[in-house]
Amino acid sequence: MVVCGVGVNVLTLVLHEHSRALNIISKFESKKYIHSLTDSDGKNLRFFFPRYELTFLVHDGVLRCKEIAGYLLRPQQQIDKTLLGIEMYLLLKESCGKDEIIIFPKGKVVRTEQVHIELKDDCDAKFLWCQYRFHPRFHYIETRQLVLPAERNTDAPMHHGPQQSRASRMQLVALHVATSTVLPDELLGMTGEERAVTLLRQSWANCPLSDQECLALDNIMSLAHGLNPTVSLLCEDIFMSSKQFSFLYPNNGGHHECTVAESYEGSAYLNNLKNNSLSSRCYLTPREEEQVIGLQSSKPVLPRCLEPNQQLLPSPVSPNEIRSVQRRLDVIQKGLCTSGVPLEHTHSFPLIKKPSSKLDKSKNAFEEIQGDVVESRLKVGKFLLDALNQEAEQKSSHWHDNAQRMLRVAGRVPTAIAVDLATIAIDPIMIATFNPMIKDKSHLLESISIWLQLCVYEDKLARVLSFFKSGLIEDVMAELAIRTVWDTSKHPHWLVFEVENGIQIRQDQYKVAWRMLLLKQSNQIQRGFEACVFLFLLNSLYFNVSGIQKRYRDMMSQKNSS
DSSP states (O other): OEEEEETTEEEEEEOOTTOHHHHHHTTTSOGGGOEEEEOTTSOOEEEEETTTTEEEEEETTEEEESSSTTEEEOSOOOOOSSSTTBOOOEEEEETTSSOEEEEEEOSEEEESSSEEEEOOOOTTOOOOEEEEEEOTTTOOEEEOOOOOGGGSOTTSOOOOOHHHHHHHHHHHHHHHHHHOOSSOOTTTSSOHHHHHHHHHHHTOOSSOOOHHHHHHHHHHHHHHTTTOHHHHHHHHHHHHHHHTTGGGOTTOSOSOOOOOOOHHHHHHHHHHHHTTOSOGGGOOOHHHHHHHTSSOOOOOOOTTOOOOOBOOOOOSSOHHHHHHHHHHHHHHHHHHHTTTOOGGGTTTSOSOSSOOHHHHHHHHHHHHHHHHHHHHHHHHHHHHHHHHTTOGGGOOOOTTHHHHHHHHHTTSSOOOOHHHHHHHHHOGGGHHHHOTTBSOHHHHHHHHHHHHHHHHHHHHHHHHHHHHHHTOHHHHHHHHHOOOOSOTTTOHHHHHHHHHHTOOOOHHHHHHHHHHHTTOOSHHHHHHHHHHHHHHHHHHHTOOOHHHHHHHHHHHHHHHHO
């Protein structure tokens, strides 16, 4: 045994070669570099990864991560239905919630017989790790929100920063490209290449790239070379955009130069378009084509397309049901306000050991409303996806209907998934990408708005019930006081922002935003103020939502060009 000092504690290095836990975590780090340590009385066991500065504490039969507070190692260590072929990761779940995250070593992604991350085999090497989360609603993997230093153990190393976040997203792109196949991932509803295209657009920057970001771009281009021309061209677009304002950053940016895409990547992209062998999710925008190819291509169109004639069935959920949900919440809130609950003491004490009948009834009422909201959200979601994907119940008599369905089976027309509903709410032109035969698009957009509002209420009720479970009645009242007072049809991007982040915009935030919008003097200035208002909402909520920022920027640029 070897005795080593760590802070004020004395830990003993022990041999633990046949531990089941060690066998699980050794897929992330080699066993020879994992230290099994116990304290002086030999009761508390921990596994320390010195090359990553990661520690897992064994407590009550589970492994808790010291560096990521509130998370423990998930018993089932296999990613379901995406990123198939790679095993160098660890899955963690929230100890008091449903949130799940995944950590990968930061390094070069290599594709051989299997996909792995290339690392040095040196005992004194130091590595970083990337932290991602599964989106609770849309289920895709995304870069996790940055953890502020005050929220972390001061002795633990900080592995994240503004540029680290973009570099981590780029490594996720490399993982998707390396594991992509011609078939869509069951979890994502799209191929790894299509997801990589979305993530690359979120990584767009107009400031110099760091060395890590340049290395990550090179890694992506080497994996996409000859296979994914859209991915290679988007990498070049990011590199070229990062150079446009480099004169404003004389002392910033890395010293590593990114590899420029080969000229035939553009030719391959144009050839794929001509042969209609490219999914519409992998189309470049006109701006991107001019930037990296130098011309705008002609996208495939439906031959002799007739007037759209598909009439949608009535939506299973009406706008009145949305208003009914808010009225039911108002009734409960009013009852709690008049129930005589000592709210001034709830910040220090739980509700009571035995909840009063009024509070118990309120909790049951919240659960009943939550069940109704979830049921309605599932109904309208199925209705929308069936309409966009031309399922049997929504099939039209259009002469091109069968041809469109065949293109979808072949992967040339994408299959709509839940996250596409949010995209369509911001950019209704995307409806034609999935089903150009729909006639009444306003009816579809109204149903999408209803679906988004139901998602907001579902997340709101989940927070309310969580506060109830913790005995935080004051937080319950604060959550009930928040309501949507703005017109969702006029600001769909705000509604999408709420759904993507699982939050609800407060009334005070809307008041400030509305005053900013009232300052408009012309149509052109109005567009600028809309962008400022949106950025105000982003900054006031401290959320990382680069994806929706990119979509909003592209939408504004299309309006300006028209």
